[in-house]
Amino acid sequence: MDRLGLTPDEWTALALSLRVATVATLASLGPGLAVAWLLARKRFPGRSLLDGLVHLPLILPPVVTGYLLLLAFGRRGTFGAALAEIGIVLSFRWTGAALACAVMGFPLMVRAMRLSLEAVDRRVEQAAATLGASPWSVFLTVTLPLAMPGVLAGAVLAFAKAMGEFGATITFVSNIPGETRTLPSAIYTLTQVPGGEAGALRLTLVSITLSMAALLASEFLARRLARRLGAE
């Protein structure tokens, strides 16, 4: 357990970060795919607006995004109050951290998914339709499998972003040990206290390792998928 030399607090931060990033990634997969599909395939009024909205977290200062989340999902926020009525509280909870991470990673996820959806040959989809596949079947059996490398890449990017998200998270849900103190917040905290350098360095190394592992895993999966599409 202690092979990495991490303190219990650091382990808690790492475990919390993994949980937050996993939940954020899994929860944004559905909406991300839907938005990517809309942007890749449909022409509708307000399309540019949706496109801009999705990309907003990429260009806004993270603190601003975090503050907007606080306004909307805080206890007195527009959605926050309504959600509190049914027992869902996001502010200052790890679930709020997941929401902040999901919002910040969303543009990266949608971008990768959209590009791969645009690259799918529409003529092959048409062929599937003439064979009797309904639009939904075509999506599940043709479009999605062919776009899978991009979908995976989007998920990995969102996961990596979630592991590193700091500004929006700390603004929205603060820095509560064991609840919202994710890896970056923990590193930040350690750099603020005397004698914390060693811990900050340990967590930094963990961060680098996780990011690299995620990247390599996605490369490996993408290559395996590409081979499946090629000759065997």
Next chain:
Amino acid sequence: MSLELDVSLARGAFRLDVAFTAPPGLTALFGPSGSGKTTVIGLLAGLVRPDRGRIVLDGETLLDTERRIDCPAHRRRIGVVFQEARLLPHLCVRQNLDYGRRFARRRPEAPGLGFDDVVGLLGIGHLLARRPAGLSGGESQRVAIGRALLSRPRLLLMDEPLAALDAARKAEILPLVEHLRDGAGIPIVYVSHAVPEVARLADTLVVLEAGRVAAAGPAEALLRRGELGAEQAAHGGSLLDMAVAGHDGAAGLTHLTGAVGRLSVPRLDRAVGTPVRLLVPARDVLVATRQPVGLSARNVLPGTVRDLSVLGEGAVLVTLDCAGAALTARLTQASARDLGLRPGLPVFAVVKSVAFDAQGIGAARVPRAVEI
């Protein structure tokens, strides 16, 4: 099967305004590039929406813009073989073949068109585990035909399925199409701009030109009248119905007889008495005003000039009457003038024995009642 189509659409400068009725059998859509053939296939399959029109297949209205009926592609039960095979790249051949079958599970299987039958017919048993990326053009196209057949379509559309293939691969696929037409009895709409293919396969012919129907009717009648126009004159020729009279093994020849007389062609593996339909390319017919002697060509047919028409580029299409059958010859204007050709003049047509296009020689079918 009966198919009625009456549609129009405008896309930029291109206008399509097409109406025809197709009886059972194979209906060929013939015309040059850009005449709208592929668009008609898209309309029939439900992949292209017209501005206005009606499509009725076997009494079921698939499309009627006035009544706001538009049956989506996946419910039309119309199989399509595209120019490029369009196989699903992430699935192996077996899965590609099975793809349409799972949506058709509830429909009865056409006799003789089960999975094993189709695989055997197309000769693709050894490919089942392969991925589309590893297939040749001819193999892909055979798998595409199999996939369409196994979806149990009530109509099969084939959009120039041979266009991307070389002559050897074409020779593999053409007999398959004939088998589907005659053996399996599946109604087919077949797009082509190759006269030999049309002559060999079509029961009914619809000639498209610039988005309009230039001619439509039984294929034999249209081909005989030269309705395929300049294309037929330049690259096609006349149709002759003959029968195998005998084989000359030593010379590697097969003798044919018909109303027009006797002809010798390179050996055909068909039994004596088999009816065959020949396409004689107009450019391979010479015209002589006297019985030729000392000539290397074997096939000399007596006849009279029926008609001369100028084709442009200094060429003339001469239609000869050979014992009631029409034979067309493409000559230069200068030769026609030097020979003094005029309607009624008795002449001799010289057909080079190598002039017969192997693709144009197909087994003639039992004549069917064709309604138009």
